[in-house]
Amino acid sequence: MITAVQPEKLLKELEHVWAELGKGHPADALLRACSMTMLVTTTDPNDEVELKNTLAGLMRAHPSRMIIVRILDTPNAVLSAQVTAQCLLAFGGRQQLCCEMIEIRATRDRLADVYSASLGLTVADLPVMLWVKDIRLLQESSFQPMLQLARTLLVDSVPLGPSILPALNERRRAGWRVKDLAWTRCTAWRETLAQAFESTWLQEQIPNIASVEIAYAGANPSVSGLYLRSWMAARLPQASFEFVPCPPRRNGNLQAIRFHSTTQELELRAVDDATLEIVTSSLTTRVLAPARVEADLIEEELSILGDDPVYEATLAATIAQ
């Protein structure tokens, strides 16, 4: 354990970790892999196992140097760090893929030190992503310097709901690439819808769609539901939109989307936790859409390297509504 966070010492510790890992293995048995720096900030003292599992899930397609900043609520100032490595046997391979992990524990009053130390810990010439696991941190002044560490910001807006969206949009306008997992959760719905509308016959019905119902379970429509409405409204400017509550068929807030037109009814609805169903007047088909784990959602976001104009327009439109 290091009692202060000195980048040089941590990097030396990492070298030692690699030397130890390599002992007793053939030269090519371990691959030290890194395609980015993934900086994670969390306030949950109990998420250690879950977070490491998520990061391990990401390692397959996006090996990275992982810097976990664990923000503590203790009366005394704390700043410490330790290094480890995570290894896994990659799909179909004989070589272990290993990523290094630096865990920093700090109280809020030491976040400025964490920021300066992190500057020396990010991997040269590779992208840096900042995953703000506790989105409330975005509203804390002590956290603001941390935002300067990356130009890509990953959040999940669900815990705070739509009230955080203007802050996300501000970041976006200031040049950050913002990625919200509440939007990523819409992908299965959006993709299934897009696939259904590949039918030229359904495409011809688009101008006739007069209204759309979005069925949700729970107290209120979620941010994902609001995003979905804005996204569809931009594509169906003639249609009116309404949220309707319904009993849950599937975990999560979104349950169904119903398109009403003068000529054709179309419904995309949840059947259960793993399946969606597309219903037209003459055909019902099912597609597999299992609930996705956090690593899977993040992986989708990481696969988008540049700007995401569809999300950016949807975020702006959701705030405007």
Place this chain on the structure above:
Amino acid sequence: MADANPFQDPQRFERRVPPCAVVIFGANGDLTKRKLVPSLYRLAIERRLPQGFAIVGNSRTPMTDEAFREKIEASVREHLENSHFDEAVWDEFARGLYYVAGDLACPELYTELTSRLATVAEERQTGGNILFYLSTQPSQYATVASGLADLAKGNGGWRRLVVEKPFGHDQQSARELEVALHEYFTEDQIYRIDHYLGKETVQNILAFRFGNPIFEPLWNRQYIDHVQITAAESIGVEGRGAYYQEAGALRDMIQNHLLQVLSTVAMEPSAVFEPNAVRDERAKLLRSIRPLKPADVAAHAVAGQYGPAAIGGKAVAGFRGEPGVNPEAMTDTYAAVTFLIDNWRWAGVPFYVRSGKRMPKRVTDIAIRFRPVPHSLFDNESARPNLLILRIQPEEGISLRFSSKQPGPGMKLRPVSMDFNYGTSFGMRTPTAYETLLVDAMAGDPTLYTRQDMVEASWAAVQPIVDAWGNRTGPDPFPNYAAGTWGPAASDEMLAARGHVWRVP
């Protein structure tokens, strides 16, 4: 209708596939069971099939739709590599499976098929779009095309025809096949499948070459000494003896797969990544291959046939001893060819291409050997030329070999390797070649399909060898290599004539 679907988000969604029916001729065959239907089912698992989708199978065996579904289910369960079988997806997929029995030469088959496809279009909302897949004997291609004369015209939907190799058994028959297909289908309706082009690692050659500017300036005669393309199989003919003895390694592998790989390695960059632009460049390259004069064949091409041997203590039959093979067969189970490309980029750079059965291991790779340093500061033995290896299978990846100083006193150099491994860098299942190519055909993207001019150009490159080997006189040269070895000595001599040696993959 590319812009008519406002819900598409190309940055996130996989390639869009319009509603369609896939008609498979030869639905009882091995290819259908092992590759086609498992690939289509995997696409269903990954939500890449359209809502309106159906498969109509055809073979001579009478069978109900239900019996066909059961048969296909068994095949999918057996051949679904690296994926799980999901009952719910299967139930949905199976509802779209239909079967029409009939002989390909009988006009009644096509009448029934027409009526069945109309019903399927109604029931499964396939939009009248039809992809015909010829998974039959090549000798039946023309018959099927003629039977589809009316259906090919289309009536409110697109029609496409996927044809499996071989595209003819020589230049002449390739042209005859073209004429037969073009009588009913236009060139842009015909999708000639070469599954090598659908392999992720072959596609990655384009990404590697044209997405990384540091390599392209070196990619020419000034810096590259020669190129070796190897496709070795450790197995023999495995029950395909009757087919293989008519084909041989030159026709079965080099004329199609390996010349397509060669064209991908050597082509010029296209201005845009669009189907015809990329295929134009591939075709141009294939047309630049120097045609061999009959007198030059012996120095540029080597045929081999494996004889019996013991591999790891187990006796292995020679080719002529394989079931279904004529004991006097003159088939080449090994072929090695030196291709020369007559253009500014590649003038004087030999491309050595070899393919064989019963080699020591299964491997397909491309080795690009760079020229040695112009003046060596170190002893010649240790400073070896750089070698770039593009590994297609197994252990797909890229390695660059360069020299490094050995630690310690003195200046001794040792070759070391920088490795990129697909499996470790992208630790996920990659789609099979058939998944990629089926989606492309349904989506109307022929980039990875072979065009007729490419077929003709590749036949032109090998036809002199086919002719020379067909008119062989003198003593029986086969077998000339033992099973489990890297081929005949003459192949080594072919390279030695230019001061080169085959690398051991």
